[in-house]
Amino acid sequence: MASSADLENLPGVGPATAEKLIENGYDNFQGIAVASPAELSNTADVGESTAHDIIQAARDAADIGGFETGSQVLERRERIGKLKWLVPEVDEMLDGGVETQSITEVYGEFGAGKSQVTHQLAVNVQLPPEQGGLGGSAIFIDSEDTFRPERIEEMLHGLDDEAIQAAMEDREIEGAPGDDAAMDELLESFLDEIHVAKAFNSNHQILLAEKAQEIASEKEDSECPVRLVCVDSLTAHFRAEYVGRGELANRQQKLNKHLHDLDRVGNLYNAAVVVTNQVQSNPDAFFGDPTKPIGGNILGHKSTFRMYLRKSKADKRIVKLVDAPNLPDGEAVMRVTGNGLEPE
Helix, strand or coil: CCCHHHHCCCCCCCHHHHHHHHHCCCCCHHHHHCCCHHHHHHHHCCCHHHHHHHHHHHHHHHCCCCCCCHHHHHHHHCCCCEECCCCHHHHHHCCCCEECCCEEEEEECCCCCHHHHHHHHHHHCCCCHHHCCCCCEEEEEECCCCCCHHHHHHHHHHCCHHHHHHHHHHCCCCCCCCCHHHHHHHHHHHHHCEEEEECCCHHHHHHHHHHHHHHHHHCCCCCCCEEEEEEECCCHHHHHHCCCHHHHHHHHHHHHHHHHHHHHHHHHHCCEEEEEECEEECCCCCCCCCEEECCHHHHHHHCCEEEEEEECCCCEEEEEEEECCCCCCEEEEEEEECCEEEEC
16 A cells, blocks of 8 residues: 555656545555546546556556466466365366456356355465465455345355364364354454445445445555455445436446456555455347346356356255356356355
8 A cells, every 4th residue: 555655756747636635445556557547537637638648657657458478367367266165066176166357257156156156256265375265354345235244254154164163263262163262253244354344336336346446455465465355245236326228338338447456456455356246137049048247248258157057956065167268168066055055
């Protein structure tokens, strides 16, 4: 996090402008470097040409914006973390789990288990890496009133004893997995590291994504940095507020900005971004499954990984990897139980 004095070293940034930038979440050179001139101009009340100069200077200071060799890209990708679902068949399909610095979209019809996935990942991300987690905290943007702390408790108790013991040791909690007092203390520590905000409309949801960057920046050097951002669901408000073809272009434009804000948090702070999405019926489909995700090409292109959940018999769910840049399509089976996501 840069101080006001640090930002004042940028051309065209005085004390008042520096304060405005910090208040709006632009408190480091990296964040300014990847902003657009129009965005920064509106935030800091400066002209677009001045904003362009500020961004250029921030890029130089942060060493962002140039080309890299393939070897440098490989070295950078080695820092990417993998967050496990702790369902072996699914994790194998994802080559180790959900990637940081990427957007993973999970879509499916009502009751398919999308919210169960976000809750489970909000628990798993806090586990040490050797237990499939990333040793970090989670941000949960809730647009459909789905977050339930009681579900976090059930999923925490559903972890195996080895994972619970490792989490206790990581947080210096004395006791064993069967100890009620120790489990209560562990639960409180897990809930404290899930930052939840309820989005009341699409504009508020966009604002919360910007706020998520502030939280990630504040916790960047802490013992539990932000390693997961969940949005459940990404499209519900946009779908309800922008109705009809006349509103489609405006909706897609706002959705695009929202996705870029989320992607920025993931890339700047090495966090996994997981968004859930609703589906609609495709009447043109004569063969196969007629459901398709909301959001059109904007969401399709911006999501790095697309996963489709569908119901099967009883508590079983089919998890299908629909799109990934470096993985083949595949299917896995899991169960949604009282203890969380489990193997078939």
